[in-house]
Amino acid sequence: MSILAKLLGSHAPFELLSKHLDKVMLCVDLVKPLLDAASNQNQDEVKRIAEDVFRLEHEADEIKLKIRDHLPKATLLPVSRGDLLNYLKTQDNLADNVEDLVLSVSQLRFPSCWTDGGMHDELMALADYSVSAAKEAANMLGRFERLRMIGFAGDIIEELREIANRIGQIEAKADRKQFKLVQMVLEIQDPDWHFAYSYVLLQVIRSLGKMADNAESMGDYMRLMIAD
């Protein structure tokens, strides 16, 4: 292989990073349809979405491994290898969170306070926060690609920091919503309600919360990648 190819790496990690994100975001897009289907007790739909998520998560994993396997060959990387790998990991975790969510949602039972007590609305609000945090995080990579094209200078750096800040704010809202939902679960009075159901419900809440956390981490690692 020629010295230039060795120097520049035979493989572009950034293009693959975008491809990986595409798969991850296809998973994220399924979060709300999944919760709707479960809430409507439409088990067929839940199963169908679950299959899609498993497939997409697997595809994302394959791209992730490709990036990791070939990254050592890239020599002239404008960002630190460690930061890039950490970013990749958090981006990948997002898909894992959706997968975890699928596993719990398919076991979900609904307490009497689900619709009357407003639990459904609160859970959907949490899902909104998590999905929008993930979407903000996904927007970063497009801006980052542009920054890379320009050669890591200019206003985009500030723009990216602002997006990271916004994700942080959304994550804080998601945290409060999560707290409220946990309280609601602990206060369920339904006599037919089994402790195991609470456990599954808490898992759903936790997975949604983790999504927002991971989106925030993506922002943090993005900050490191673009730091002076």
Add this chain to the structure above:
Amino acid sequence: MEYLIGWLGTSDPVVLGIAATAIVFGFYMAWNIGANDVANAMATSVGSGSLTYRQAIWIAAAMELAGAVLAGSHVTNTIRKGMIDVQLFAHDPQTLMLGMLAALLAAAVWLNIATLFGLPVSTTHSIVGAIVGFGLFIYGSTAIQWIKVFQIVLSWIISPLAGALIAYFLFVLIRKTILTARNTSRALLRLTPIFAGLTILLIVLATVYKGLKNLNLQLDTSTALFSSLTAGIIGAGIFYLYVSRRDGSRYDEIQNVERVFMVLQVATAAYVAFAHGANDVANAIGPMAAVFAIIQNGVIALKVPVPMWILLMGGVGIVIGLATWGYRVIKTVGKSITELTPTRGFSAEFSCATVVLVCSKLGLPVSTTHTLVGAVVGVGLAQGLGSVNLGVMRSIIASWLLTLPVAGGLTILIYLGLEAVIQL
């Protein structure tokens, strides 16, 4: 053959045999240079999509040839008589002749091995190592013009550094004035014609300043400056017209900038090929010219012009090497280095070609490949280097350390073999 006998002024079969061998070895060396080295110079343009690989071959062929013929003789002189004290061989010109043959074959064989195994070996380092190895073997360290060798080795360190520095600032300039400009199309219109003009100015200047004597045409400094300046301004004007008339609305701003630089990159690719021809053709024809000079004069003359046809032959050898082998390398390298966008490729190529051309005008044989590597690293530094894999740096340094002794040792072995054949 008739021509050769007349030109060399002898019909001694042994001497003619040596002359023919020199031509074969020189051609083989030139073929290797074309097969290995040129690819790196052209690959950045192919990688960024500025040129198809077929176009790259044609441009490389034309410009290598032009560089070799029009600006190639300074380094040839250095290779031929700069590194070893040729006066020591005054009573024994045959030894020097055989030594030069051995050096040519040794450097070419080493290059061929390196090409097969994909080692980043410099053609320049190979021939320098070969000649120095030969001088050391025959007369010990007194035969070596250490000052000259030291200058050459110093230039190997300085040329990648200079390549990196110029490429760094050029890319920072492009980023500051064009890529991050509020109105990129206006910035393009204002600045890219200057880049185009400058490239043409430098190619023409290198050609006419002390270059045309190969065509028996000497221009004085002011005429040379004036004519290259005129060519540069005309080139800038044409490029201005091109940029002002093209419709970039189909593309997004940054894509549009890269599109315009694709066109500029064609000019710098030509520039690199020209500089490479000027610098590297000497590695093949320097020792060959020395052999002919000794045959012609019977003694070691200090100043013999390098005949035009020898320069031309070196150029043709490079082109054939490129066409028969180098295109494969261009194809593979071009595919793999997509990270080098036209603005970055332009910065690296412009810097590399300028450094190589200045060095070859100073009679310093430098490695084009290593200078280009320096320039690519320079562009990388401008973007902030987050990660450096030391493996490549190691292989460059290893090739430095390995090439000199291997080429030198191989030369000695081949020399002993040639001597045995002659004595039969």
